[in-house]
Amino acid sequence: MTEKPHEPHAPHGGDHGDGHGAGDAHGHAHGSPFIQHHYDDAQHQFDSGKLGIWLFLAQEVLFFSALFVAYILYRYHHPEIYSYAHKYLDVKYGAINTAVLIFSSLTAAWAVRCAQLNQRRGLILCIALTIGCACAFLGIKYIEYSHKVHEHILFGRYFDPCVSSGGRELLTRNNNCAGTKSTVVWDAGAGTATAGCFADIDQDPRREGVQADCTVKEYTLTETPRRVRAPRNGADGKPVIGKDGQPVTEEVEKIEVTETFKRDLPERCAEEPLPGHGEAEGGAEAAHHAAAEKFPCWRPAYQPAVCKKGVGILVEYGDHEEREHLRIKAECKPPPKPADAGDLLADRSQPLELGVPLIQPRHQLTVHEQHELEAMGPPPEHTNMFFTIYFAMTGLHGIHVLFGVGVFTWLLIRSIKGHFTPDYFGPIDYAALYWHIVDLIWIFLFPLLYLIH
Amino acid sequence: MSSSTATATATADPHHDDDHHGLSHMASIKVLVATGGTLLVLTLVTVLATKIDFGANINLAIAMAIAVLKATLVILFFMHLKYDRLFHSVVFVGAILAAALFVGFTLMDSNQYQQTNIWDPDAPPAAPFGPRPTSG
Numbered sequence: 001m002t003e004k005p006h007e008p009h010a011p012h013g014g015d016h017g018d019g020h021g022a023g024d025a026h027g028h029a030h031g032s033p034f035i036q037h038h039y040d041d042a043q044h045q046f047d048s049g050k051l052g053i054w055l056f057l058a059q060e061v062l063f064f065s066a067l068f069v070a071y072i073l074y075r076y077h078h079p080e081i082y083s084y085a086h087k088y089l090d091v092k093y094g095a096i097n098t099a100v101l102i103f104s105s106l107t108a109a110w111a112v113r114c115a116q117l118n119q120r121r122g123l124i125l126c127i128a129l130t131i132g133c134a135c136a137f138l139g140i141k142y143i144e145y146s147h148k149v150h151e152h153i154l155f156g157r158y159f160d161p162c163v164s165s166g167g168r169e170l171l172t173r174n175n176n177c178a179g180t181k182s183t184v185v186w187d188a189g190a191g192t193a194t195a196g197c198f199a200d201i202d203q204d205p206r207r208e209g210v211q212a213d214c215t216v217k218e219y220t221l222t223e224t225p226r227r228v229r230a231p232r233n234g235a236d237g238k239p240v241i242g243k244d245g246q247p248v249t250e251e252v253e254k255i256e257v258t259e260t261f262k263r264d265l266p267e268r269c270a271e272e273p274l275p276g277h278g279e280a281e282g283g284a285e286a287a288h289h290a291a292a293e294k295f296p297c298w299r300p301a302y303q304p305a306v307c308k309k310g311v312g313i314l315v316e317y318g319d320h321e322e323r324e325h326l327r328i329k330a331e332c333k334p335p336p337k338p339a340d341a342g343d344l345l346a347d348r349s350q351p352l353e354l355g356v357p358l359i360q361p362r363h364q365l366t367v368h369e370q371h372e373l374e375a376m377g378p379p380p381e382h383t384n385m386f387f388t389i390y391f392a393m394t395g396l397h398g399i400h401v402l403f404g405v406g407v408f409t410w411l412l413i414r415s416i417k418g419h420f421t422p423d424y425f426g427p428i429d430y431a432a433l434y435w436h437i438v439d440l441i442w443i444f445l446f447p448l449l450y451l452i453h
Numbered sequence: 454m455s456s457s458t459a460t461a462t463a464t465a466d467p468h469h470d471d472d473h474h475g476l477s478h479m480a481s482i483k484v485l486v487a488t489g490g491t492l493l494v495l496t497l498v499t500v501l502a503t504k505i506d507f508g509a510n511i512n513l514a515i516a517m518a519i520a521v522l523k524a525t526l527v528i529l530f531f532m533h534l535k536y537d538r539l540f541h542s543v544v545f546v547g548a549i550l551a552a553a554l555f556v557g558f559t560l561m562d563s564n565q566y567q568q569t570n571i572w573d574p575d576a577p578p579a580a581p582f583g584p585r586p587t588s589g
Contacts, residue, residue: 042476043476046476046477047476047538050477050537050538050541051540051541054541054544054545055544057545057548058544058545058547058548059548061545061548061549061552062548062551062552062555065551065552065555065556066555068552068556069555069556069559072556072560073559073560073563076560076563077563079509083509091500091503095496095500098496099493099496102489102492102493102496103489103493105489105492105527105531106485106486106488106489106531108531109480109485109488109530109531110482110485112479112480113479113480113482113485116475116476116477116479117479422475422476423475423476425476426476429477432531433532436527436528436531436532437532439527439531440524440527440528443520443523443524443527444520444524446496446499446520447499447516447517447519447520448516451499451500451503451516452513453503453506453509453512453513
């Protein structure tokens with residue numbers, strides 16, 4: 001980005017001394033020791049570097065334009081994804097980061113001014129402020145990213161709205177799911193309660209018109225060790241046959257798990273505080289109260305619709321301890337079959353009345369209402385594409401910020417050494433220009449990603 | 454503010470202008486702070502504008518208009534392009550135009566195929582006229 005100054009060919013003591021007024025060395029190749037001999041003068045070197053950085057910035061515009069094309073194309077064809085998915089982003093963080101970057105852009109521009117005026121202290125302060133803001137930006141980005149990693153709001157197939165529901169840990173128990181993801185106990189197709197992973201049930205609840213008319217029961221698990229006689233298995237896994245032709249048996253310890261019905265779970269508990277959160281300040285009694293509230297809760301699983309795999313009940317647990325000793329089961333009624341629009345006699349719930357037209361005109365939803373409805377329901381298909389684009393754009397931008405931190409740290413060291421003088425401040429100017437383009441890109445990323453209406 | 458550009462003549466007479474200092478244009482503190490302040494205010498405005506419902510398209514247009522305004526401020530004053538060589542503007546604006554062509558042509562192209570490229574297994578497109586290809 002900036003030309004690397006060689007070691008000074010012939011150090012000129014005092015040429016960049018503090019006592020010198022600005023502009024003493026204009027147009028003289030021997031002003032700053034960093035003016036290299038293959039340039040005519042300081043102006044020549046400065047202008048060459050500046051042309052170079054502008055060409056680099058033009059390249060940056062084209063570089064990012066590829067990502068903007070991806071964004072625009074996808075938004076143009078799938079607006080519903082964007083109006084749904086931006087809810088996962090926090091405008092607050094985006095706005096703070098915008099302000100932080102604008103401020104750092106100001107300090108970067110000011111740093112150039114300081115260098116031009118030979119204000120070494122101001123230069124160091126401005127560069128330090130720029131680095132500080134860049135680090136603050138990355139810190140806020142880290143908070144955002146880690147939040148998304150925790151909630152599985154990630155790119156591609158790592159976007160899992162089953163986990164990200166409500167920001168709580170949705171856990172699994174009594175099924176063979178690998179991870180702590182979900183408890184699915186309802187096979188909507190069969191209309192029976194079964195246990196399994198989302199992956200086990202291949203249903204699209206949107207098509208089925210899911211109505212979660214379920215009772216969810218909580219069982220306590222008791223593990224009783226018991227000694228039983230069991231056939232002994234050989235090394236090949238088959239029962240060992242004794243001399244009398246009968247399988248050889250042996251005493252083994254077996255743990256028997258019994259389920260004891262505990263209670264029906266309340267239908268929803270989204271508003272109730274999680275243990276360790278909420279009313280923690282209220283003293284020991286409140287803490288005890290909070291601990292008593294530590295029970296699993298469930299919600300009808302509309303979200304898994306986009307898991308494409310199934311329907312079920314999402315159960316949230318208080319902590320890992322709970323998970324080990326509880327079993328959740330659900331009994332659900334199959335969803336009511338919607339009456340066929342053509343079959344006028346199918347809907348018997350409303351008796352025919354004289355004078356009332358049988359067929360009511362339907363309200364045709366406007367595009368806006370359609371979007372509103374979609375935004376309330378499960379995520380539309382391919383919502384993960386938003387996050388793929390989000391992470392690609394903000395990630396690449398973040399790498400640029402990281403690179404900027406490196407460059408400005410280098411400049412900070414050099415400015416402390418007093419390398420920069422009014423006839424040699426090119427690197428500061430070029431780095432500031434680079435920093436402005438990073439700010440510029442964020443100026444567009446912020447409304448495009450965070451402020452979708 | 455002067456609109457003089459940094460030209461080679463500046464070397465000969467670096468102090469012909471208060472804004473021009475040495476090798477290139479120097480921004481005054483007033484301009485810097487005013488630009489930064491305006492950018493922050495515009496950020497606030499764009500956040501507040503999304504709270505009001507003008508319809509999705511108008512909201513997007515407002516947000517983009519503000520973003521373009523902010524970008525222009527950054528380019529003109531923070532990046533000194535207003536006072537810089539014309540050639541730098543040509544390079545930069547050229548890149549933006551190339552990016553616009555990129556976006557425009559890709560959108561045109563994807564529109565061209567958007568409707569025809571979908572294969573619905575329940576309703577496959579009608580077979581073309583003419584003899585069917587023999588299976589090989």
